[in-house]
Amino acid sequence: MIASRPPRGSIHGNRAVAGWLFVTPAIVIIGLFVLVPVVMAAWVSMSDWSGIGPPFAEGVNFVGADNYAELLGGTGLATRDLGTALRNNLFYVLLVVPIQTAVSLGLAILVNRKVMRARGFFRTAFYFPSVTSSVAIVVLWLFLFSATGPVNKVLSWVWIEGPNWFQDPRGIFHIAFGAFGVTGQDNPLSGAMFLGISGWDWVSGPSVAMSAFILMAVFTTSGTFMLLFIAALQQINAEVEEAAMTDGANGWQRFRYVTLPMLKPIVFTVVTLGLIGTWQVFDQIYVGTQGGPAKTTLTPAYLSFNSAFNNQDWPRGAAIAFILFAIIVVLTALQRLWIGRTEVGR
Amino acid sequence: MSRREGVLAWVPFVVLIALAIIYIAPFVVQIVNSFRPDADVAREPLSLGIMSWTAAAYERLFTRSDFPLWTMNSFIVTLCVTVGRVFFVSLAGYSLARIPFRGRGFVYALLIAVMAVPGVVLLIPKFLVINQLGIYDSYAGMIIPLLADAAGVFIMKNFFESIPVAVEEQARIDGAGVFRTFWSIVLPMSLPAVMTIVILSFQGSWNELNHFIVSTQSTDLTTLTKGVAQLASGQLSQGSQFPIKLAAALLMTIPVAVVFFIFQKRIMNVGAGAVKE
Numbered sequence: 217m218i219a220s221r222p223p224r225g226s227i228h229g230n231r232a233v234a235g236w237l238f239v240t241p242a243i244v245i246i247g248l249f250v251l252v253p254v255v256m257a258a259w260v261s262m263s264d265w266s267g268i269g270p271p272f273a274e275g276v277n278f279v280g281a282d283n284y285a286e287l288l289g290g291t292g293l294a295t296r297d298l299g300t301a302l303r304n305n306l307f308y309v310l311l312v313v314p315i316q317t318a319v320s321l322g323l324a325i326l327v328n329r330k331v332m333r334a335r336g337f338f339r340t341a342f343y344f345p346s347v348t349s350s351v352a353i354v355v356l357w358l359f360l361f362s363a364t365g366p367v368n369k370v371l372s373w374v375w376i377e378g379p380n381w382f383q384d385p386r387g388i389f390h391i392a393f394g395a396f397g398v399t400g401q402d403n404p405l406s407g408a409m410f411l412g413i414s415g416w417d418w419v420s421g422p423s424v425a426m427s428a429f430i431l432m433a434v435f436t437t438s439g440t441f442m443l444l445f446i447a448a449l450q451q452i453n454a455e456v457e458e459a460a461m462t463d464g465a466n467g468w469q470r471f472r473y474v475t476l477p478m479l480k481p482i483v484f485t486v487v488t489l490g491l492i493g494t495w496q497v498f499d500q501i502y503v504g505t506q507g508g509p510a511k512t513t514l515t516p517a518y519l520s521f522n523s524a525f526n527n528q529d530w531p532r533g534a535a536i537a538f539i540l541f542a543i544i545v546v547l548t549a550l551q552r553l554w555i556g557r558t559e560v561g562r
Numbered sequence: 563m564s565r566r567e568g569v570l571a572w573v574p575f576v577v578l579i580a581l582a583i584i585y586i587a588p589f590v591v592q593i594v595n596s597f598r599p600d601a602d603v604a605r606e607p608l609s610l611g612i613m614s615w616t617a618a619a620y621e622r623l624f625t626r627s628d629f630p631l632w633t634m635n636s637f638i639v640t641l642c643v644t645v646g647r648v649f650f651v652s653l654a655g656y657s658l659a660r661i662p663f664r665g666r667g668f669v670y671a672l673l674i675a676v677m678a679v680p681g682v683v684l685l686i687p688k689f690l691v692i693n694q695l696g697i698y699d700s701y702a703g704m705i706i707p708l709l710a711d712a713a714g715v716f717i718m719k720n721f722f723e724s725i726p727v728a729v730e731e732q733a734r735i736d737g738a739g740v741f742r743t744f745w746s747i748v749l750p751m752s753l754p755a756v757m758t759i760v761i762l763s764f765q766g767s768w769n770e771l772n773h774f775i776v777s778t779q780s781t782d783l784t785t786l787t788k789g790v791a792q793l794a795s796g797q798l799s800q801g802s803q804f805p806i807k808l809a810a811a812l813l814m815t816i817p818v819a820v821v822f823f824i825f826q827k828r829i830m831n832v833g834a835g836a837v838k839e
Contacts, residue, residue, distance in 0.1 A: 344819075364604060502772075
């Protein structure tokens with residue numbers, strides 16, 4: 217090999233070429249399986265493609281926002297299904313995000329105490345469910361929450377007769393209202409319709425079946441978020457706490473007025489990640505309930521999949537996917553505005 | 563410290579133990595019940611008393627089901643994805659960290675944008691592309707789309723940026739090419755980051771479900787996640803048959819559990835790293 221040194225300019229040229237060569241495989245793969253799909257689906261959602269032949273072929277027509285209008289403005293089954301899926305997922309988000317944030321913060325604080333013994337053991341115990349596949353966890357959950365399963369067995373020890381969880385479509389808020397004699401009959405809410413769903417049905421709360429999935433989400437994600445909180449807690453300067461201690465603040469005051477405000481950015485991150493994640497409920501439904509009982513575990517992600525792959529209505533499936541995409545983008549943006557921060561965790 | 567505080571100091575510990583039991587118990591219940599006969603499990607899911615043990619569920623999985631085939635497919639896909647991803651992701655990360663080239667900012671912005679696209683939104687469109695490319699229902703269709711991910715590129719890029727440039731400059735003066743420098747000098751120094759990618763992609767592709775749902779249909783290509791999902795929804799069996807389902811779910815967890823327990827420290831620090839970057 218000749219070790220002559222090439223002129224300077226050529227080194228730069230070579231390096232630039234190498235730079236592009238190095239990123240090309242990753243960019244091609246990501247472009248081909250993320251960017252191209254998004255563009256393609258955007259087109260399909262505004263077309264009348266039947267699923268036969270390529271979607272860009274001649275004979276596939278542009279129908280504008282028709283598919284979206286049918287979903288959002290109609291009164292038919294499509295609108296009702298989307299409304300139901302949005303309602304189900306909304307209650308899932310409203311319950312899972314606060315609970316998992318609180319639980320993971322609580323776990324992190326408990327595990328991170330200085331006097332703590334066997335810290336590693338507890339961290340492992342809480343994090344392990346996050347490592348296992350959603351499929352395996354759903355299988356386990358279907359067993360735990362079956363009619364004569366372990367959860368109901370434990371409930372029976374304290375004289376509670378557990379429901380048949382995954383077969384029970386009753387909304388838990390409806391059950392609570394029912395305890396006070398409030399029902400859907402002659403209820404003023406029953407008249408108001410939105411997305412094909414009556415007002416009364418909008419306030420049903422998650423069904424008992426969905427509640428089991430809510431518990432599962434907390435079980436499987438609290439460990440991951442606990443790690444984020446532990447990392448943040450460790451970063452919080454010990455000096456700041458010491459300063460507070462000399463001021464005579466007790467443990468709770470130190471936590472409330474020193475630690476908690478400093479945790480704000482990481483809480484924001486966890487809530488954002490939670491919001492993004494909880495709107496994408498798919499695996500659980502695909503494996504566990506396929507939307508049942510009585511469509512109360514139907515979610516937009518599963519509805520989109522089902523419309524396309526099982527009912528061959530590709531434009532509708534793609535349109536639902538984009539509605540879901542929009543929801544996630546808008547929520548994340550709103551949250552950023554609300555908190556008034558653009559860069560967090562850096 | 564007063565006596566009251568001394569007692570109170572134990573409260574968090576007791577709470578922790580109670581919580582740990584709640585987190586661990588489901589897996590214990592799963593293991594125990596996978597070794598019991600169907601009828602017993604349906605009747606007494608928590609009884610540890612008079613019980614008969616049986617490995618019937620496991621025997622059935624291995625001798626009279628496609629479970630071994632699913633396992634093989636999962637291993638093939640996971641190994642290919644992990645090896646490929648480490649290579650492509652570290653190449654791209656190195657380029658973004660170290661090589662000034664025109665368009666680098668654009669590539670960077672593109673990757674950030676891609677990370678914001680939620681996975682389930684891609685189900686239908688990914689199928690459309692895979693189908694158009696003619697790799698539907700093949701190993702290629704299962705593996706190629708998973709070979710690179712934006713998050714991995716960022717992890718590698720961040721790590722490479724922490725390595726002193728001087729090391730590479732010496733190699734360059736010695737006449738090593740860009741790839742040589744990357745492959746035999748920088749990459750060996752980046753073992754911690756490479757291991758992180760290995761762990762993440764192993765876990766990710768072993769547990770992957772929805773990509774395989776939209777990229778395959780034939781039974782020959784069924785992976786563990788897809789196979790066990792079918793088992794769970796009762797497509798392959800009648801009745802509840804909890805022991806066999808629990809056994810299958812347990813077995814499919816073993817490889818990720820092994821990786822988890824070996825690399826525990828590093829895995830749990832990945833979470834920490836995600837905050838700091």
